[in-house]
Amino acid sequence: MIFSGIKIKRTAVLLAALFILSIPFSYSQDYKKVHFKNVLIDTHNDILTTALENGYRFDQNLKGRTHSDLNRMKEAGMDVQIFSVWCDGYKQNPFSYANRQIDTLYAWIDRNPEKMMLVKTPSDLKKAVKLQKLGSMIGVEGGHMIENKLSNLDSLFNRGARYLTLTWNNSTEWASSAMEESRAAKSGSGRPSTQLGLSPFGKEIISRMNKLGMMVDLSHVGEKTFWDAIQTSSKPVIVSHSNCYSLCPVFRNLKDEQIIAIGKNGGLINMNFYSGFLSPEYQKLDDEFKVKHKQERDSLLKLNPEPYFANEYLFKKYPLEVQQMRPGLSVIVDHMDHIIKLIGADHVGFGSDFDGVNSTPQGLDDITAYPEIIKEMIKRGYSKKDIRKIMGGNFIRLFKNNMN
Numbered sequence: 001m002i003f004s005g006i007k008i009k010r011t012a013v014l015l016a017a018l019f020i021l022s023i024p025f026s027y028s029q030d031y032k033k034v035h036f037k038n039v040l041i042d043t044h045n046d047i048l049t050t051a052l053e054n055g056y057r058f059d060q061n062l063k064g065r066t067h068s069d070l071n072r073m074k075e076a077g078m079d080v081q082i083f084s085v086w087c088d089g090y091k092q093n094p095f096s097y098a099n100r101q102i103d104t105l106y107a108w109i110d111r112n113p114e115k116m117m118l119v120k121t122p123s124d125l126k127k128a129v130k131l132q133k134l135g136s137m138i139g140v141e142g143g144h145m146i147e148n149k150l151s152n153l154d155s156l157f158n159r160g161a162r163y164l165t166l167t168w169n170n171s172t173e174w175a176s177s178a179m180e181e182s183r184a185a186k187s188g189s190g191r192p193s194t195q196l197g198l199s200p201f202g203k204e205i206i207s208r209m210n211k212l213g214m215m216v217d218l219s220h221v222g223e224k225t226f227w228d229a230i231q232t233s234s235k236p237v238i239v240s241h242s243n244c245y246s247l248c249p250v251f252r253n254l255k256d257e258q259i260i261a262i263g264k265n266g267g268l269i270n271m272n273f274y275s276g277f278l279s280p281e282y283q284k285l286d287d288e289f290k291v292k293h294k295q296e297r298d299s300l301l302k303l304n305p306e307p308y309f310a311n312e313y314l315f316k317k318y319p320l321e322v323q324q325m326r327p328g329l330s331v332i333v334d335h336m337d338h339i340i341k342l343i344g345a346d347h348v349g350f351g352s353d354f355d356g357v358n359s360t361p362q363g364l365d366d367i368t369a370y371p372e373i374i375k376e377m378i379k380r381g382y383s384k385k386d387i388r389k390i391m392g393g394n395f396i397r398l399f400k401n402n403m404n
């Protein structure tokens, strides 16, 4: 009896050990399986601008230089990428610059017909996924690129643009940006260089977009523009790359009442992976970094008044300091949790802002780390159904609802 008792005990210990060993194994296999089985859609990536400004080719190996390139998008399991067409408010002829960026994307697709295809409709999207080609979509980031002409909006739509971000950081004559509205509030002038909110022409633009089937993107817009736009739009809106103000109070994150309004509108908020829009702690460290290097920064700002040029330069110069400031990637899921708590899992997606930001959380060095986010979602108990919606299902619904 004693003998067999020991045997039973040994078997039990062995089984328990095997069980414990198998947990991390099956868990680590499982998140990759979930990730690669689902359709992954990212609603904002700035590689077009990065490639054009640096003379890079998207279909060459850009590892170590960018967050993404064609092969790494495939490796990340990306099914559909919305490429951002962008220029700042100082660019001369922004409409032709936007077209130049679209030409570049077309050239990438032409060179890689086996790997990429242009997606203009939900049925194109379905086809791209089926053929395992990178579904390539266009989003225009900044209303200034239509140069106040509805005909330019139509033309961009015809070339494939499926969202227009009403403003970037600069306001247009017909819509005020989050940056200018918050500056106006701080200075107490109550009025930026343009009017606040949407002008009658701004409302006309929204109606035209609704008619065309072009999504209204409310990332970057001021609160007044946000409320005017959401009341004007007859279709569900997109917020292509923004996070939650209550977790990270920066000028262009969404306040809870805005999130609730997007839930009612049937819209979609896509998580931005920029450390500074995710973590207030990072904001603090970044401010300290700016103070520490103030002298250098001020002289850079004299060369170019847009702060991102100076920031970019200093980040490259002091990589170790910058590395230590990064938050953990679980902060992304904190923001998702917050939105889900307010309006449910039908209104969350991903809009990484890869290649448009100079800091991403630890463990998310480039686009190939995407499955790590899914791992964190599984760890927190997200259902497979919700993960499928967040990774791409919600965007597909939004796209269909805008184009019908």
Ligand SMILES: [Zn+2]
Pocket: 141, 220, 241, 356
């Ligand atoms: Zn942006």
